[in-house]
Amino acid sequence: xxxxxxxxxxxxxxxxxxxxxxxxxxxxxxxxxxxxxxxxxxxxxxxxxxxxxxxxxxxxxxxxxxxxxxxxxxxxxxxxxxxxxxxxxxxxxxxxxxxxxxxxxxxxxxxxxxxxxxxxxxxxxxxxxxxxxxxxxxxxxxxxxxxxxxxxxxxxxxxxxxxxxxxxxxxxxxxxxxxxxxxxxxxxxxxxxxxxxxxxxxxxxxxxxxxxxxxxxxxxxxxxxxxxxxxxxxxxxxxxxxxxxxxxxxxxxxxxxxxxxxxxxxxxxxxxxxxxxxxxxxxxxxxxxxxxxxxxxxxxxxxxxxxxxxxxxxxxxxxxxxx
Numbered sequence: 001x002x003x004x005x006x007x008x009x010x011x012x013x014x015x016x017x018x019x020x021x022x023x024x025x026x027x028x029x030x031x032x033x034x035x036x037x038x039x040x041x042x043x044x045x046x047x048x049x050x051x052x053x054x055x056x057x058x059x060x061x062x063x064x065x066x067x068x069x070x071x072x073x074x075x076x077x078x079x080x081x082x083x084x085x086x087x088x089x090x091x092x093x094x095x096x097x098x099x100x101x102x103x104x105x106x107x108x109x110x111x112x113x114x115x116x117x118x119x120x121x122x123x124x125x126x127x128x129x130x131x132x133x134x135x136x137x138x139x140x141x142x143x144x145x146x147x148x149x150x151x152x153x154x155x156x157x158x159x160x161x162x163x164x165x166x167x168x169x170x171x172x173x174x175x176x177x178x179x180x181x182x183x184x185x186x187x188x189x190x191x192x193x194x195x196x197x198x199x200x201x202x203x204x205x206x207x208x209x210x211x212x213x214x215x216x217x218x219x220x221x222x223x224x225x226x227x228x229x230x231x232x233x234x235x236x237x238x239x240x241x242x243x244x245x246x247x248x249x250x251x252x253x254x255x256x257x258x259x260x261x262x263x264x265x266x267x268x269x270x271x272x273x274x275x276x277x278x279x280x281x282x283x284x285x286x287x288x289x290x291x292x293x294x295x296x297x298x299x300x301x302x303x304x305x306x307x308x309x310x311x312x313x314x315x316x317x318x319x320x321x322x323x
Contacts, residue, residue, distance in 0.1 A: 005081040005088055006074055007171045008319035012089060013164075016096035017312045024103035032098045036069055036183045044188065044198075058188070058201035065180045073176050092172055099179050101159040102308045105152050106301055112148040113297045116141045135272040142292025146267050149291055149300040153221075153259035154252045156304045158182055158206075161220075162213040164315040168322075181205045207250050214251035218244070218258045220307035225262035228306065230299055235261035235285055246283050253283075255304075260284035263299050265291035 025031075043064050047057045073095060080088035108131055115123035124144040125136040131151040139147065162182075166174040184202025188195050218240040226233030239261025244253035246268070260267045266284035270277065282290070291300075 003078060005077055005092065006173055008168055008322050009089075009092065009171075010316050010319035012093050013096060013167060013319050014316050015093050016100060017316070019093075019097045020100040020103050022103075024107055025098070025101050032095060033179060033183060036065065036180060037187060039068055040065060040183060040187055048198075054197040055200055058198045061188075061198075062181070062184060062201050062205065065184070066177065069180050070173050070177045074173050077172065095172060096167070096175060099163050099175050102156070102305065105155050105159055106305060109148040109152045109297065109301060112144050116145055116297075117294065133273065134278070135275065138270075138272045142290065143269070145293075145297050146269065146291045149259060149263075149265075149297055150256055150267050152300060152304050153256045154247075156308060157214045157217045157251065157255050158210055160308050161217045161311045162210050164311050165213045165216070166209065168315050168318045178209055181209055210251040214254040216311070217307060218254040220310050221255060221258040221262055221303060224303055224306040224310070225258075228262075228299070228303055230264070230295070231262045231303060232264050233262070235264060235288075237261070239284055243283055246281060257283055259300055259303060260288075260291075262303050263291065263296060264288045265296050267291055 028034075040061065043061055047053065047061060052060060077088055077092060077095075080091055108127070111127040112124050112131075115121075115127055119141075121141055121144075124141055125139060128139065128144045128147050128151075129136045132147045134147070136144075163175050163178050166178040168174075170177070181202060184199070185206035187202075188199035189203035189206060190196075190199055218236075222233050222236040222240065224233075225231040225236035236258045240254055240258035243257040243260075247253035247256060256267065260283045264285065266282045266286075266288050267290075268279065268281055268283045269290060270280045272278065291297075
């Protein structure tokens with residue numbers, strides 16, 4: 001049946017992961033995630049013009065995006081499968097590949113490390129500004145490296161592990177649904193007066209959809225911290241368990257705290273945004289030194305990539321079992 005194409009496809013998932021590992025995620029205007037964002041902005045403008053700028057408007061926004069993107073993607077895929085299996089497979093591969101982002105997470109982080117190794121503070125600040133929303137003019141090389149580690153570890157969950165989890169659960173529609181919710185959270189899920197009610201739906205759905213994957217990521221990081229030189233599995237587990245709540249939200253702290261414990265370095269520290277000190281809390285074992293040396297970011301990258309590879313391998317295996 002044509003609808004079977006919507007189910008998890010192990011070979012196509014493996015191909016999508018391989019493409020992400022090899023070439024990353026090119027920036028172009030018609031990228032599916034960018035198009036989801038543009039669709040969201042258009043619907044948001046329409047809903048606000050109609051006065052639907054509260055909780056109900058945010059729920060309608062989610063339903064509209066789901067119909068357009070999850071329903072639309074599924075309809076296109078089924079229709080292509082009726083006409084040409086190869087075309088359907090290529091479209092499936094393209095969409096799955098476009099929803100994964102491990103390569104780019106590492107590439108953006110490594111741009112910071114490359115600048116740091118050159119001693120180029122301005123380039124390091126420019127590179128880290130693409131990843132974090134804090135005052136970079138106050139950051140030295142060590143702070144730039146810490147922020148890169150924080151961004152890499154936090155986004156490992158919602159940029160790679162969560163999409164894989166929802167793919168295993170519901171195939172390509174599940175993967176696209178997760179990216180719809182993730183895009184909503186990143187664009188309207190703010191606790192500002194303008195978005196507090198309208199963005200509530202996206203933010204809460206993002207919490208729900210990342211809840212289990214965040215904890216799976218913590219365990220994967222712990223596992224590899226036992227075997228990667230210079231890492232501590234015991235600390236990855238305990239710091240992840242004890243300090244995940246240092247970061248706001250129910251999910252983002254698990255992978256970041258596990259990485260801090262795993263590489264045996266403290267993260268966070270003084271963070272400034274819009275001229276104000278946001279936090280001066282450190283994340284990690286108090287007896288460990290702050291991250292910032294030349295070996296810290298590479299070790300964190302190896303740890304997070306290893307966890308991502310394991311997640312991808314398990315997702316492919318589970319997809320095989322579902323065929």
